[in-house]
Amino acid sequence: MVRGFAVALFAVAVVAVAVPATAHHSGAMFDEKKTITVEGTVKEFQYTNPHSWLLVDVKNKDGSVTTWGFEAEGPTTLQRAGIRPSEFKVGTKITITGRPMKDGTPAATWEYAVRTSDGKKFNPREGFAVK
Amino acid sequence: MRSVAVYGGLAALAVFLYITVGAQKPPRTKADMIELGRQHKTAADLFQALKNEAKGGRRLEWAKMPDWSGVYTRRPVAGFAFDPDTPAGALPTAKLTPEYQAKMMKRIEDLKKGIEWDPISTCAPPGVPRWLTEPFLREFIVTPDQTWLINEMVNDIRRIYTDGRGHPPEEDRYPLYNGDSIGVWDGDKLLIHTNQLKAGIYQRAHPDYTDQVETVEIWRKEDDKTLGADVWVYDPPALVEPWFTHQTYQKLSDPDKNLRIRYWNCGENQNNTVVQTKEGATEFQQFTFVPSDKKQGGK
Numbered sequence: 001m002v003r004g005f006a007v008a009l010f011a012v013a014v015v016a017v018a019v020p021a022t023a024h025h026s027g028a029m030f031d032e033k034k035t036i037t038v039e040g041t042v043k044e045f046q047y048t049n050p051h052s053w054l055l056v057d058v059k060n061k062d063g064s065v066t067t068w069g070f071e072a073e074g075p076t077t078l079q080r081a082g083i084r085p086s087e088f089k090v091g092t093k094i095t096i097t098g099r100p101m102k103d104g105t106p107a108a109t110w111e112y113a114v115r116t117s118d119g120k121k122f123n124p125r126e127g128f129a130v131k
Numbered sequence: 132m133r134s135v136a137v138y139g140g141l142a143a144l145a146v147f148l149y150i151t152v153g154a155q156k157p158p159r160t161k162a163d164m165i166e167l168g169r170q171h172k173t174a175a176d177l178f179q180a181l182k183n184e185a186k187g188g189r190r191l192e193w194a195k196m197p198d199w200s201g202v203y204t205r206r207p208v209a210g211f212a213f214d215p216d217t218p219a220g221a222l223p224t225a226k227l228t229p230e231y232q233a234k235m236m237k238r239i240e241d242l243k244k245g246i247e248w249d250p251i252s253t254c255a256p257p258g259v260p261r262w263l264t265e266p267f268l269r270e271f272i273v274t275p276d277q278t279w280l281i282n283e284m285v286n287d288i289r290r291i292y293t294d295g296r297g298h299p300p301e302e303d304r305y306p307l308y309n310g311d312s313i314g315v316w317d318g319d320k321l322l323i324h325t326n327q328l329k330a331g332i333y334q335r336a337h338p339d340y341t342d343q344v345e346t347v348e349i350w351r352k353e354d355d356k357t358l359g360a361d362v363w364v365y366d367p368p369a370l371v372e373p374w375f376t377h378q379t380y381q382k383l384s385d386p387d388k389n390l391r392i393r394y395w396n397c398g399e400n401q402n403n404t405v406v407q408t409k410e411g412a413t414e415f416q417q418f419t420f421v422p423s424d425k426k427q428g429g430k
Contacts, residue, residue, distance in 0.1 A: 024254075024397065025405045026247035026335070026413040043420075048400040050254075050284070055420050067420040069402060076268055076283060079389065102245070107418060128207055128266055130381045 024050035030099045030109050039116075042092040043067055047085050049074040052124075054088060054110060056096060070098050070110035072124035081127035093117065161216075161377065164361055168373030174345035174365040177373075178324035181347070185322065188315025191275040191293070197319050197352055199271040202390040203380040211264045213333040214376040223337050224374070231369040235338040242336055246412045249335055252405050254397035256285045258308040258331045260346055260364050263378050268392050271358065278314065278321060280350075283392045291323050298326055306330070306342045323348040341368045356382040 040058035054070045072078060088094070093116035098108030112123040159167070171177035182188060191197075208215045214224045227235065241247060251257055257265055265284050272279040276294035281287070291314040298304070298311050306329035314323040323346070330342045344366040353359040357379055364374040383390060398404075404416040417423070 024249070024403065025252040026249050028242065028245045028247045029413060029415065046400055046402065048403070049395045050397050051400070051403050053400065053402045053420075069418055069420045071402075074267075074395070076390070076393065080383075101415075105415075105418070105421060107415070107421075128204075130204060130206060131384050 027109070029101055029103070031102045032099060034100055035097055035111065036100045036108055037095060037097040038068060039093070039095045040068065042088045042090055042094060044090065045085055045088045047075050047078070052078055054096070054113070056094065058106075066106050068096075069107040070096055070113075071107065072110040073127055077127035078124055079127070080129070081122070081124050083122050083124060083127070087115070087120075087122065088113075161375070164363075164377075165373075165375045168363040168365075168375050171373075174324060174326070174347045174363065174373075177347045177363060177365075178322065181317070181322050181349070182315055185315060185317030185320075188293075188317055188322065190295075191273070191316055193275060196273055196275075199273050199352060199358060201270075201382040202385060202392070203269045203271070203358060203382050205264065205266055205269070206379045206381050207266070208264070210336065211266060211334050213260070213264055213337055214374075215378065216376070223333065224376075225333075225338055225364075226371045226374070227338055228369055228371055231338050235336075239336050241411065246410055247335065248407045248411050248413050250331060252407075252413060254285065256287050256308045257282075258329055259289065259310050259325055260328075260340065260344065260362065261331055261333055262287060262289065262309065263360070263362060263376075264334050268383075268390065269380055270392060281392070283395055285397055286395050289325075291321065293321070298324075310345075319351060321348075321350040323350065338369060340364070340366050343368055353379070358382075 038056065038058045040056040043055040043057045046053040046055070052072045052074060054072065056068045056070065057065050058068055059065055072083075073081075078084070094113050095116065096113040097111045099111065100108040110124055112121055114121050168177065171180060206215070209217075209219060212223065217224055222239075223235070238247075256262075262282060265282055268283040270279075270281045272281065276292070278291040278293060280289040280291065287309070289309045289312060291312045293314045293316060296313060298313060304311070304327045307327050308329050310325040310328040312323050312325040314321050316322075325348070326345045328340075328342060328344045328346075330340060330344070332339050344364060346365070347363045349361040351359055359380075360378040362376050362378055364370065364376075401417070401419050402415070405413050406416050408414050
């Protein structure tokens with residue numbers, strides 16, 4: 001279910017030029033000034049290089065379903081962040097937050113996701129931390 | 132008599148310390164390194180000077196190899212800046228010629244308008260010297276005759292030949308993403324000269340470099356978990372003086388042996404395919420999860 005799409009858009013600090021989620025391409029197509037949060041179920045986890053995509057089915061108010069894509073880092077970075085394919089099996093219920101595309105396409109960067117069943121939070125950027 | 136022996140012993144110790152420790156030059160500071168670059172007109176000249184200092188260098192022996200094993204990554208740097216010492220929010224520290232300063236400023240102004248295109252969007256490798264900045268997993272394989280510097284991104288391997296060979300003859304050189312690298316060992320330090328490079332960018336919101344760019348690097352294990360590299364970049368059309376930076380790579384803890392570098396197929400997922408617009412911006416081509424009868428917004 002879309003959690004108040006219009007309500008969920010809110011400003012975040014503009015990051016100068018660092019766009020860590022988009023190591024292979026520019027991140028300029030995403031809106032750094034907004035975030036969107038949706039609730040839905042995992043349709044597919046594309047665990048690929050150079051970016052992974054988490055596809056999430058989101059029920060709209062009129063009962064229709066929109067598939068949203070959330071872009072994150074590639075597999076080894078996700079593994080370092082503790083995000084393995086088994087964490088997001090098909091049908092897993094989640095709430096996910098990202099920076100949406102400027103042109104209205106249902107896609108966003110994956111900032112963080114919370115799994116409904118246990119409240120566990122997943123942040124792909126943690127994969128860049130040096131431990 | 133006894134005091135004479137004691138003083139004699141102390142004097143001998145002082146001479147020994149002078150020879151073994153005192154006579155060694157103190158470590159060079161960053162300012163020294165910058166000045167060292169300025170003192171040599173070309174990267175080849177600097178490399179030769181360092182090689183002379185190392186008395187030609189030595190060949191490694193299998194029995195006494197430096198331990199560069201493990202999986203590393205570049206120590207995090209805001210914006211993947213080429214110079215890790217760049218102050219937050221500041222411009223890159225390179226001293227650029229007016230033409231290349233103007234090019235960089237245009238790139239930064241365009242970015243503010245949402246116009247940006249990164250040459251690696253086509254799945255091309257970053258190329259050297261940008262290779263130094265990428266934030267992914269790395270491995271370093273040392274053998275007597277070659278050292279491999281590996282970045283997992285697009286399976287990117289730099290081969291450093293340390294078997295005494297020189298560069299190919301000038302008339303046979305052509306631009307390469309990672310260039311041609313030769314090196315010598317000076318104790319535990321690997322000195323590298325790279326030429327035959329291809330033009331590129333140091334990073335996003337950074338300057339261009341030309342296909343005249345050459346680098347000199349000194350790699351060394353700084354402690355159990357850190358590999359460091361002193362890097363001088365020479366590029367006369369773009370730089371008014373060599374750009375010196377110090378790069379560091381941190382060994383990652385891996386007690387459960389989970390870290391593995393895998394084959395990196397940059398083109399495996401249609402959802403990562405982007406195209407360059409007429410204005411020079413970046414646009415996704417067509418997502419698989421957006422029905423084909425519904426055009427992506429803005430198209």
